[in-house]
């Protein structure tokens with residue numbers, strides 16, 4: 001039996017009961033060290049799922065377990081990287097990256113030392129005293145990722161982290177993320193609108209349909225690791241990509 005990093009057991013959630021449930025008795029689990037992407041139409045509940053996992057929203061019924069444990073408050077038990085980098089413009093890169101440690105009460109000197117150890121791996125060495133406005137989009141996302149890694153959790157939730165980047169930067173960030181994931185062996189849950197990105201990165205893809213979300217289709221990506229960007233051009237993967245895009249289109253039209 002594999003170790004589970006995240007479990008949903010019969011989870012039901014609605015923002016307002018009168019408007020119906022977003023999730024209804026939903027069950028799924030994610031293995032420790034797995035990379036799972038979620039694709040689905042706008043409004044299908046992807047961000048709501050993240051808000052539940054982070055503890056920003058609370059389920060009405062059912063259980064959510066992180067590393068096999070149900071927490072009274074889930075806040076701080078997962079690393080979360082939002083769509084926009086949310087770096088504080090008045091703080092340097094060093095101070096932005098040290099924020100989760102500071103919030104945990106780690107002394108400033110110790111927090112800086114931990115950040116500095118990782119700067120070169122994140123391609124940020126020499127930039128630590130700059131402010132976010134003086135960094136490229138890809139670099140800002142790396143600072144944001146560094147911050148979620150420093151949260152200390154082995155479960156990371158990434159909400160369309162590369163959607164605002166240009167195509168070339170996006171591809172190099174995808175490769176970089178895979179390298180980091182392979183090195184750190186964290187569990188990643190990744191929201192994207194890009195089926196090709198999901199295929200390149202993931203072990204499994206969850207396809208969210210209409211609400212209420214009771215169950216969803218899952219696809220296991222038939223690619224071994226390590227992967228390179230050329231793998232995406234294999235005929236069987238191109239075929240799967242078109243199939244998934246067609247299914248998503250039909251769900252939107254339905």
Ligand SMILES: Nc1ncnc2c1ncn2[C@@H]1O[C@H](COP(=O)(O)OP(=O)(O)OP(=O)(O)O)[C@@H](O)[C@H]1O
Nearest residue numbers: 015016022040041042043044045046047048049208
């Ligand atoms: N704070 C809120 N209060 C009430 N309803 C909400 C709230 N946030 C989201 N919703 C509704 O919940 C449903 C799911 O929204 P959610 O943001 O989870 O979708 P999504 O799949 O992340 O969409 P997108 O791809 O556009 O980000 C939508 O119908 C949305 O209108």
